Amino acid sequence: MDWNLALETSLPINVVIFPVFAALLSSLVALGAYRFSWLLRYLAFLLLGLSGISAIASGSWVLINDIPFAGELPLGLPWLKWHIRLEPLSSFFLIIVGLLTTAISSYGPSYIREFESGPYSLSTLGFFTGLFVAGMLLVLLADDAFLFMIAWEIMSLSSYFLVGYQHLQITHRRAAFLYLLMAQLGALAILLAFSILISSNGDFTFATMRQAELSPLWAHIAFGLGLLGFGMKAGLIPIHVWLPEAHPVAPSPISALMSGVMLKVAIYGLIRLVFDLLGTPHWSWGIILLIMGSITALMGILYALIQNNLKRLLAYSSIENMGIITIGLGLSILFIANGHSLLGALAMIAALYHALNHALFKGLLFLSAGSILQATHEQNLENLGGLIRYLPYTAFFFLIGCLAISGLPPLNGFVSEWLTFQAALQTPSLTSGVLRAVIPLSAALLALTAALSATGFVKVYGVIFLGQPRHQFNHSIQEPAWGMIIAQAFLALLCLLLGIFPTTIIDIIEVIPQHLVGYDLPSASEQGWLWLTPISAEVASYSAPLVLLAIISVWFVFFGLLYTTKKTRRTPPWECGFGTVSPRMQYTATAFAMPIQRIFKPAWRIEELVKEQTDKKTLYPQTIRYELHIADRFWLILYEPFIGLIAIIARQIGRIQTGNIRTYLAYSFFTLLILLWLIT
């Protein structure tokens, strides 16, 4: 393309920093929303949209032209200006943030109507949303550890206030506190990881950190700390426990941002640390990521499957998808460390593609969940049903999201899972017998995960949208405002496009592994945009456009043949001769997942309670009460003992508190005495 060549200079700094500026401005404008809610509805979300679109624009410009930007901001410490840099990896994630922010800006104005008459302050919502977006953008732009940590904390803290936004409910406050606690622990770990890299040269910029010569031991420690910090944010099992608590309680657009984007920012941090700052990754890190990713993916979807709270289910499914991305990254490290950089690039592209896909379909699903929530005020699947008749648009977009997240062709989720499988199938090229056995095992787990996730989303869609309403609502259920529908349509369309034209996308994002690994994927697009051939045409090929074309043409032929000539009659469903079919006869969400729950029983701690009251004369049961409690095993095994220990220590320390002022004066007196003795 000729016009690309004309623009050889990098972007001006104002353009790069504009998205952050617009997001900050949006948060300032939103402060006035306590008096004038239109400020938030129109101006703040408009600015947020501008921020999103400009982020997409500058991100795509850098990614397509491959001209990085580097500069300094006149902010920060006197001896340490804030360094910012925009290169292919960060611009890819900048596009992810931009896409979701744009969708939110169209979705938000109508969604916040719900809060206008409520007890919660609109200023808080708008202020922290803007700050949250600005924080995430800054994390991606940061080119020194100092700015990175500040931006990371802005992101964490502002999202804490958003999680705890509806603070009158105790569950929300508890979730927010747990999130804050783990976010701070994670940030501490990241800080320590960075300080290991800084300690050798004493400079905060990523450029000098990259040159740090670490002994293998210190490199391992830095990796471990980074994995702890970024993995906690990304919700990798077993450090995931905050995620299924925090994501569901935030307002839906914020859940979309957190699940869709913030988790990806954590993945960005992990890639930045492992592939860039730490130099050549060690193969054992690949094994760790592979195993952790496989466990995360499988356990994530198993926990998602049995949830009956819609947003909680989506949150657990985010954990699963983070696992799939981690599997891709682990494979990438393993291939690179074994000298197969081309395959490493393939696995990395699979991971990045899945990150983008997950941002889109999970954002879509959370936004649709918000529409359902606004229309029905109900998150419990057991009280929903038959919504396809009341919310036709939401039903359609939610279906697209479900198909995409279940990894079904020809949508986008399938492409990234296909690429991950293709990478995993190249194991025979590795020399180590252990690796050759471990990678197919993780591919087996990935296959199981993909199949289970289809089951999970059949349950979600079937129970919410199909069948008959399980609950009579006092209010009428209406399709949400247009802004909310457009946001969903935008994301659904992207899911479809990314599924049908994977070759074009891979053609663009292959510059990222070229910078990090030194290889791109020349074979992926060598057969033209119609064919995706990651390794070579003989090894594997997939043509999503032809698949779609073939399905549509078969459909048209048969629809045309059959529809015009044959009649259709509508009757009430057959009720087996028992009167009427009542909504209570339908399969419930719990019942749908019950076989899975039986098969994978050890995965959860399940308490089932069946109370039966029988009639003494006839011996027929009169009432049956069934209770089911399912707990997260990881919480019970890893966290409960820890909490107990802290409580015991606190109780011991608490003994010195007598509540008597004379005792406290005595403490001060003796402390002073000891200090004086120490000084002299």
Place this chain on the structure above:
Amino acid sequence: MADYLNGLLINLPLGWLLAGLQTFLFIAIAPLLTGWIKRKKCRLQNRIAPPIWQPYRDLRKLFRKESVIATNASWIFRTTPYIVFGTTVLAAGVVPLIATDLPSAAIADVIVLVGFFALSRFFLALAGMDIGTAFGGMGSSREMTLASLTEPAMLMAVFTLAMTASTTNLSTTMEVILSQGIVLRPSFIFVALGLMMVAIAETGRIPIDNPATHLELTMIHEAMILEYSGRHLAMIEWANQIKLMIYGVLIANLFIPWGIATELTEAALLIGSIAIIAKLALLGIILAAAETVLAKLRLFRAPNYISFAFLLCLLGLLSHVILEVQQSTLKN
């Protein structure tokens, strides 16, 4: 080499024509296979068999009848038969039946094939829940549960083959296996057994499901499609017959590919046709015999059966990467 696929696309209209013809043949003779199995099964059970073309008669009857749809059925219920049939036909199009070197096989590899089955199953399960009757939901839940175990098992099986041939393209895999001659591979034995078990579970045959009953306790697939009638039912039934045939052809052509036409001459195609008919007829007899000997499993025993299949496929995969790859590298 660079324009391998585009070359196939543009310069080989004959190839595409043959691919279309092969797909048409696939769809057309799928009911015949079902009829054949039914006949053999009746013979083995000392019953009077229906004529072999009975499935065609059934389909014709169903296509002529009007469709009855529940009043509360949504568009998902009405589009599902078309999606199911469309994806199944597409799946049939990418599986080499008579000849290997056809361009349609490049559209989708074997992982995409599994994806097609998953897509059609997804919609069938949704359609089962659409009306809101107890049977539909029950069928959907059971089908999805079993599928979430069979699908990974099938992927493991095809991964083993893909690793052996270092390709996931079905056509190339068959050619590679053909070119290697008769080699006794431990992995293939595990995988062939596993894939057969998967095929039985996926196509709803005994011992997992019984296609001949409408009894509440035993139904899986039939429960899901209980509300369908007329042309909708015809399309789903036909798609199911095609699916059975796809599994048959996969097993026949992947593990015993001999006879399949690797070049597009008349003689080779004729031999290929005869070979596949013979192989399918044999597999049909084996299936009929298995269904006669075995009894249907209780639903909660079915996961054990499928886990065993999964384990077999995994064993095949591991024995391939541990035993066979090392040997090949040692030879090199």
